[in-house]
């Protein structure tokens with residue numbers, strides 16, 4: 001049968017197939033020449049590593065913003081390069097079938113743009129499936145069961161929470177505060193409180209590597225002194241990083257918790273007994289799942305593979321067209 005399941009995220013793009021599992025998991029970055037912005041020189045990790053240090057005449061582009069296409073031309077170039085990378089010489093069919101994950105909150109226009117880009121990049125018969133449904137399927141849940149499931153997804157550009165059941169969405173909330181905003185909060189904290197300017201990649205690494213508070217560990221961050229311009233290092237304590245991230249994390253959690261307001265009581269019961277499934281890299285932030293649990297009053301179980309489960313679910317949809325049909 002063949003075909004590709006694709007999750008084109010704001011931060012990471014992941015591709016899976018029913019037979020080979022995950023075949024690509026790379027940052028959603030692309031390097032282009034300023035003179036020829038619609039042709040990818042490099043994609044993924046190579047392009048990401050050059051963020052903040054691109055030579056003149058070359059820029060690093062992110063084709064997705066807030067989980068949807070930011071620019072049609074660069075998205076087309078990016079997805080074309082992704083498909084060439086994973087399916088050289090028609091490995092998954094000359095024009096492989098595709099199931100692509102789409103945020104629940106995407107508009108009709110944004111959905112159409114995603115299908116168009118996938119077609120133009122060389123795929124045929126492209127179907128869309130909601131991100132949380134794919135994440136649940138990729139984590140071993142059955143999204144067609146007649147009982148409610150709830151999935152919280154904190155990605156790079158968007159955070160979403162969705163309850164669904166038997167092919168229908170029961171309630172949904174989303175906000176454009178997610179991993180990127182958390183990184184940016186840490187960047188601003190370092191600049192304002194420690195007078196040190198760090199690169200985006202350094203700020204992200206510090207956010208991901210927050211040390212364990214109970215052991216009183218610190219972490220070293222390198223950057224440029226905001227006043228003298230000289231290279232400098234600072235030692236950060238776990239609790240001050242947590243403090244710097246708290247307002248953004250609280251904003252995310254408060255918005256998502258409102259999802260419970262629209263949920264029918266019977267569905268609340270289902271969700272309380274099963275717990276909420278956490279997907280997306282942002283749910284891995286130290287302390288995030290506890291904050292979510294406290295705010296929702298429901299247990300949160302992180303997916304085994306929070307960053308790749310959506311692509312695994314889209315790939316599984318290739319063999320389960322009934323899921324795509326139910327949620328289209």
Ligand SMILES: Nc1ncnc2c1ncn2[C@@H]1O[C@H](COP(=O)(O)OP(=O)(O)OP(=O)(O)O)[C@@H](O)[C@H]1O
Pocket residue numbers: 008009010011012013028066067068154155156157158159178179180204207208209279280281282283284285286306307
């Ligand atoms: N261990 C970690 N702790 C904190 N944040 C993390 C961790 N691992 C990844 N992240 C963050 O998760 C985000 C990326 O998650 P993910 O790959 O699920 O997003 P995406 O699907 O590309 O984005 P979106 O869903 O918004 O389109 C980034 O902001 C990254 O910094």
